[in-house]
Amino acid sequence: MAEEEIQKKSKTEAPRIGVFVCECGSNIQSMMDVEDLTRYAKTLPNVVYAEHMNYPCSRQGQEKIIDAIKKRGLNRVVVAGCSPRIYEAIFRRCVSRASLNPWLFEMANIREFSFYCHQKTPEEAAKKAKDIMKMAVAKARLLEPLQPIELPVTKKVMVIGGGIAGISAALDLADMGFKVYLVEKTETIGGHMALLDKTFPTLDCSICIEGPKMVDVGRHPNIEIISYADILKVDGYAGNFKVKIQKNPRYIIAANCTGCGECRDACPIEYPNPADMKLGVRKAISVPFDQAVPLIYTINKDYCIECYKCVDACGARQAINFDQKPEEVEVNVGAIIVAIGYDMYNPEDMECYGYGKYENVFTALEFERLILAAGPTAGKVIRASDGQKPHSVAFLQCVGSRDINRYEYCTSFCCMYTLKHAVMLKEKYKDDVQVYVFYNDMRSNFKGYEEFFNRAQKSGVNFIRVKLENRRITEDAETKNLVVYAETEDGKPVKAETEMAVLANAAVPVQNATELAEILKIPVGTNGFFVECQPKIRPNETDTPGIFLAGACQGLKDIPFTVAHGSGAAAQAASILGKSKWIVEPLVARVNEDLCSGCGICESVCSYDAVRIEEIGGKNLAKVTEGLCRGCGICGGACPVGAITMPHYTSEQVVAQVRAVLEEVK
Amino acid sequence: MPLKTLKQDTAETLTLEWVLHVRNYKLTLNKNLCVGCEICALACPKEAIRLEKQPKALGVKAKHAKIDIDLEKCNFCGICDILCPYGAIKVTVTGEHILSVVEKESFPELIRDIQVDTSKCPVDCVECEEACPLDLIKITQLTADGKFVENIDSLTEKEKTGLQIKIDIEKERCPCCRICEFNCPKGVLQVRKFIHGKISIRPEKCPEGCTDCLDVCPILGALYLSDEDEQVHVNEMFCIYCGTCKVVCPVDEALELKRTMVNHTPVHSGAWNKALERLTSPVEMTKELKTKGSLKARESVRKRLGWKGK
């Protein structure tokens, strides 16, 4: 744009730009002369003021900026310093406190783009810093005031996944007075915690802690559990999501079922119970475990022979309906919390451990069901080969985890649950059982955990520190006893003959997590877990406003951390639900209706379904749904007639920046 | 140990198994006893059993169909075990032959009504033992003090008069064809069939020289080749309506088989009603019922139990 045009455009108000250059502690200053940069800034067009500062982000720094705006009549502000990722929002608030429209602010990132990446060439770095500042000023000259967009908020929330994460989030939100839909894939809420025997480091009974919470969820007037259900579709945006859910048929009329279980007693058919890791069985009409919430029975038609004995047993309650069909329901919510937890890796493919081949090799969750009093063996730890109690048990850590060929990450809770299993065995059977733990590092680094490790050592558990590679198990075909072979860190072979082995197999992302991620349009990391917005300071948020993460689906965590994370997600969701209006940054595509020909190219390129062709006044025109638009600008680039502009990133602004930087090169 | 699901197929047996930590479900098909009738395949509520017709070579006798059981579909309910007329299938739970469908009265048992009054037996008569087409009868003679007689011919006539006759019948495998009853000269045995029905052959429809049905019929005497027209005819007296012949018959309408009634213990069960429907209607009709599926099932529940679903 020609110089006179710029002047013309801001005729009413000629740009008066203030530039604040930051030393960034010792960072930027250590390499370039910030004073020189400041002098340079003063030479740029429309810059009426420039100041050399340290920490403009601090309270005093911000006061100085406000002061300068007022005293010098600044109407555009540029801060040259760090990345806009964190501080841009702070500076926008800062300038608005000086009654300047927050969108008349621009940041020049000379730290990441210059200082960080050109450490060895300070001179060139300083030159580049100047270019970056020049570009920022060029854009600042063309900035326009923008107004935030306000959207209505539906004061309801959906929590997906009823593990302890989802339960915690749902209860918190319900107690705050919001209506919660808790959508659970399986027949009951509870998740993995409902399957555990005791919990570390206190060894209190898992279902005794979680059960009452499950009951609270079931009874809470603000919570509606939608169990045995799948999420089909999610439309909309923060404050206004529309969710389609499919309730799968239980073949039981929920309202009529009293949970008495008489049908189960009458039913002749049994099948392996997934909640028991298929070590035990359940009836074709049953609940996965007695504490199930909601306590509604389910018929598994894969196994049912339709004898109708259950119908007889149910009698006048008439709760059974063999013709039930899947049912679709739609709910409107203002925020969504994803809490779908994790699955377990099946170590059958690691032949060195013989899982699936040797009868007395178990996974940790199988062991959990074995030692549980309400489990399939009524709490007796017994071998599969002969039903006898083992006199020696080997635990092998990090099976599948911390293995670059499988799951590179640490599952994080296996060390602790193995300590739990070891202590429980030792305290139950005393000297009648020898316990060996083949570990590499013992990760016991939170409150009360190291103390629990000490308790395990004192109870007589043998801890054998070994390399994770080269471990293997063999079986004596006759006695079905096992020999565990391993190598110490300095290469010495060790072995132990035991009657049972338990593998601490990796926890992995839920099988259909990616499918759900696609429905929700949230990113999945390379390791398969959902990605938070910022790993340190925004661990509950996703990149999609209004959708939050809770619990192990974001990254593996034990129960205390999961509960805290669930409550965190609840608080984040409440920060939307509690508002009367949801404010969106005005960075959404704008359509010039006079230019738009209704060709629909924008609709075809938008990944967020944010722009659609609609008939407006007898003409096909592109229409942007502001809540959905993420301001990526793809449509603007694709529009053949230039009918779409991206506020704050207009073509003029971008071209001016490019011109500015090319000038310098000349 | 994860759940193991196993299927083993040998020349003698087909076994399916679920091995759980606490229990073991096992189905064993004794291939030597299986005659390839259609009863189990029709009755299985999970449609897990498939009949495989055996190819027929020219000039050799027809072979009965073989059965295959789908491990994915079988749920070890034991209905095939209960209904097999020849006792070829056993379902056990941890080695015990206890069928929950029977215990919970969710499926009936066949009534093998065989009355034996050995007081009328001539001491050296072995007619029934020899007549049984499946070799299920064993006759023994005992002396007055309960001793087992090795060689009856070595006894004097006087000794013979004091003998007691014992007839052991392997009841579980007995299809109740009544051949023993008809061969008994003294009316010692009284057998009631557990499947009633109607079978007829229309010789005019039979391909020339075809004796496939006769080749596979497990009950010697239920079908016979007539000297007059050299074609296969039925002796309805002995037919147990198992359907082995029907399965192999190469043409439509030559052989008609209809089951009309099954003699079973009383029970109130949808699974049985459905099994009965499939057993008593021709195969074509069965297929149709299956496709109509749930609508039909709902109708029948309504009729049978007076249940009013929404």
Ligand SMILES: Cc1cc2nc3c(=O)[nH]c(=O)nc-3n(C[C@H](O)[C@H](O)[C@H](O)COP(=O)(O)OP(=O)(O)OC[C@H]3O[C@@H](n4cnc5c(N)ncnc54)[C@H](O)[C@@H]3O)c2cc1C
């Ligand atoms: C053997 C073993 C022992 C352990 N012992 C302890 C211990 O002693 N102490 C401790 O602190 N931690 C322990 N843990 C860890 C503990 O299990 C987890 O910290 C906790 O379960 C995480 O809770 P969550 O709600 O995030 O996930 P989960 O418990 O996995 O719950 C997720 C829920 O979401 C549901 N879901 C999944 N997909 C969908 C979908 N698509 N739609 C709707 N719903 C869905 C699931 O059905 C489930 O109900 C142990 C773990 C293991 C494997």
Ligand code: SF4
């Ligand atoms: S379905 Fe009927 S019998 Fe079964 S638990 Fe519910 S109310 Fe009781």
Ligand code: SF4
């Ligand atoms: S109809 Fe199905 S669920 Fe009901 S009792 Fe019979 S087998 Fe069990």
